[in-house]
Amino acid sequence: MKAIRIETTGGPEVMKLVDAEVGKPGAGQVRVRQTAIGLNYIDTYHRTGLYPVPLPSGLGLEAAGVVEELGEGVTSLKPGDRIAYGTGPIGAYADMRNLPANRLVKLPDAISDETAAGMMLKGMTARYLLRATYVVKPGDTILLHAAAGGVGLIMSQWAKALGATVIGTVGSDAKAEIARAHGCDHVINYSTEDTVKRLRELTNGKGVPVVYDGVGKDTLMVSLDCLSPRGMFVSFGNASGPVPPLxxxxxSAKGSLYATRPTLMAYTASDADLQDTARDLVDIVASGKVKIPVNQRYALADVVQAHRDLESRKTTGTTVLTP
Ligand code: NDP
Structure with missing residues (x-):
C-alpha cells in the first residue's frame, strides 16, 4: 500500500509518499480499500506539531472506501460495505488501512465516496457546533468566521436550514460570492471591512448570541466584540494561529460572556454519539438541504501542494485527495 508519512514536523515538504505493509486486520478491525480522502486544517496542525503526534506518523483523519476483510469479532460490517470515517485514527492519507470497525459509518447509496470523504469530519463538526455546543434556534442570528471554508460552507447551509440568519466572514470578494450561494444572508469581507462595525449595523447594535470562530488568533477580539450580553464565544480552531490566553x-467586561473550546473528538467519544452525529449529517446531506462542495481535487501524491493551497487560503469548501 501507499501512504503519506512524516518523520519530523515542519512545512508541507516533510510529507513523503512511502510504500508500506498493511497486514491482516486485528481483532475488532476491518481492512478498508480507500477511494477518497478528506483534507482538513487539523492535518496541518499535526504536520507542524501544533497538535503533537508521536513520530514517525501518518496524517489525515477522514476518508471513504470499501471493506475488504474482517478481523476477529467484527459483526457490524461485511466485505463490500461502503464506509466512511471522520474521527481517525490518524493515517487516512493512504490507499489501504486497517481500521476499528466501531468508528466507521456505513454509507447509503445516496452519498458518493467523494462526498463522504469531504463531509465526515467537517460535517460532524458542523452538526455538534450548531446542535450541541450552542443550540441554534429558528430566528437566531449567528456569526461564522471563514464562512467559505470547508466547515464554513457546510455550517452556513445547515444553520440556514435550522432557520437562522447567517452572517459569515471571508477573506476575499470571490469567497463572499461562494458563501452567499451556500446560505449566508450577509457576508463581511474582513480584509476590507470592519467586521464589528458592520455586524453591529446588521444587528441594529445588538450583536449576536453566538460566534463560531475557527480562525483563532486574528479574530479573538473581533469575536468577543460581536457578541450580545451573555453570548457564547465558540473557539473551535486556529487557522491563523493559536488563540492567546483569555x-x-x-x-465579564464584555457582558457576562461564555467561552468554550470544543473538539469533535469530545462530542463523538462514545460510539453511540458518533453514530447519532453521523446519522444527522447523512440525513441532511441526503435530503439535499446541505450540499458538500468538493471544490479542489488532488492526487494523494500531490498532497504537498494541497497543504500549500489550504494554508495560503486558496481553497474554498472541501478538498478531496484520490489515492
Ligand atoms: P478551511 O477550509 O476553513 O480553511 C481555513 C480558512 O481560514 C481559510 O480558507 C481562510 O479563509 C481562513 N483563515 C483566516 N486567517 C487565516 C490564516 N492566517 N491562514 C490560513 N487560513 C486563514 O479549513 P477547515 O474547514 O478544514 O477547518 C476550519 C477550522 O475549523 C480550522 O481552524 C480547523 O482546525 C477547525 N476545526 C475544528 C474542529 C473541532 O472540533 N474543534 C473540527 C474541524 C475543524 P478566509 O480566506 O475566508 O479568511
Missing part, C-alpha cells in the same frame, strides 16, 4: 475578566 483573561476571564474580559468575559
Amino acid at each position: 483573561d476571564m475578566l474580559l468575559l
